[in-house]
Amino acid sequence: MSKMSSPSKRARVAAFTLAILAGCGPNVHSSSVRGAGYVRVDEVIKHHPLYSQLSQLDDAIAAIQLQAAAPHVPLSAAQIAQQTKELTREMQDAQARAQKIIAQKQQDYARREQQAVAAALAAAGVPGAGQYAAQQMSATSAQQAQSAAQAAGQDFVAYQQSVMASDNAAASAIARQLQTQAAEKYRAKAEQLQQSETDLSLRLTQQDAAQSLAIKTRMSNLALDEATRKQLEGQLAALDAKEQSQLSAQRKSDAATLAAYRTQLDNETNAALREQISSIQSQTAAKINERRNEVTAQLRNLGPPALPSDLSPGVKDKIAQIQKQFQGQFQADAQKTVDEFNATQADLNRQFAALHGADVGATGAAAKELDALQKRRDDLYKEIVDQIQREASRIAKDQGFSIVFSGVDAAAGGYDMTGEVTKDVESLHE
């Protein structure tokens, strides 16, 4: 018998042949596939070597969100005042920083714009351009404009601080007042209940007085036998126990009433506090906005000196173009600073709201951590999905697919490439 005819060899040849057929991959062009494939990306992601990191980030994000859902213990007036003060200081620091940066940028762009205008005038051969340039660049006029802008800015910041300080003082005063009112109401209720308990005790004593007196009178009889005396003592004790039991039930009920009343008062106080503070904050914001508009209008008048009136249309156009260009650049640059400030302000506002009992989710350091984690998570997710898509594309090309989808709800045909892509992604990191 030849070697090839042995059963083990035949099996090997059969396996090899099957392997060749299997190696051809799926019948991509069959009527049920039609060159269309799909990948369940969410499934492949679970097999990606970086999936554990993605899960950790997801868990960390969800844990912060869950923790933020915890109810907050109401703060005392002193705690609210202290934390409000800290938040106000942070807000003022952020405003001062933003204003300083914007003022610096404004000055810088204005200087560059003036240089460009002066250069354009000189290039156009405008008579007296040098003198005009000198005037434009005059340290005095620049300094005057800068001083005026600075003064207006400082005035605005001072105004803002004073308005916010009165807002905080008013908020603290209202908090104190509301809490004092609540404490008084609570004390009154407690006294009322205590009075009722005293009345009940008195009533019970009076109610049983005749019976009690009769028992005591009988007990004072010296000739009383021991058994009767014990019986009378028992009756007296039972009377006393009955009174105590009724009194104790009343006290228990009063304690529950008082606890419920405390909760009700806390809720009412917090609601009233939120309403009052919200109203104060709206008024403050309106006042600050009004002043900001005034200051902006004043600053708008601090433009550069007028251009010579006899400029040719071409030079005028050129200068208008320069001004537009620098204005656009300044606005775009300043917007970045404004955006940064707005983000800080939004976070501080959320902390403000949280301080006054609003349900605002994660705030402060937790919110920052949450943002940072979310960004890392998004970047990592994108990295993973991009790699999966690259591998899927390569396999699709090798196997001759005409189209491959990633988001498929259900399939009555097509070819599910999830298994191949998963193996491929796993093998890349072995």
Add this chain to the structure above:
Amino acid sequence: MNIRLATFFVSAILLAAFVAPSAIAADLSDVGFVDQAELANLPPFVAANRQLAAYKQALDQQFNSAIKGASTDADKQRVSMQFQQQYSDKQREIVGPLFQRANVAIGQVMATRNLSVVVDKRIVIFGGQDITKDVETLFMSNQAIQPPTATPGPSEIGYVDQTVLDGLPKVKAANDQMQQFASTERALYAPKLAAAKSDAERKQIYQDFNKALADKQEQLLNPLVEQTKNATAAAAQKRNVLLVVDRADVIYGGTDITADVQNELTK
């Protein structure tokens, strides 16, 4: 030995050659896609979105004042709905005509290229026809765009409107129940997590919370998901559709099998 081996291979190759042709069919070649993110960066869309953002900012201020005046939950809901409506109206006014023009442009390009469906680029990993540039050119041209005269032919790519399926009584009831459960569990676990003293304790609490949610989901939602998947596949087969995607990913054309799936699910 060599002859027998060769005969075996030849047989295998012949087998493959004879079996394969009977199952071969024309590949799907009438699927196009558009990069919607790129379209959104076209200047008219950027300008419209900027205008809308400014409107929203002003509206938010009005909303904040109005909501403070609402004392009851019903009032708050009414105010919220009123402002939402106002925003939607403005959105329709500003962005609506642009969407309309983009949609007609996509339809026109689709007709020119004989496509049966155009989907969002996000769901295409490989292949398909990218018509983004053609659509952009037509959209940005000064000419009036004529809508295609004929509706697209039947497509082997189907879609299901998930929002419609979510509205089915049993799906809605399950979703509401799940939401209610999650809310109760959150209220239960959040204080525990806040009071936890160590990382290990926090981790354990969080794992317990997750497990409670996952168990409920397994019991409440997963059977429905499976049922919907099977109903969708069955409906797709009946309508000669190969693959089914979500309505939100289809931009133009395709075969809508939502009603069929609805019928399957309510059987």
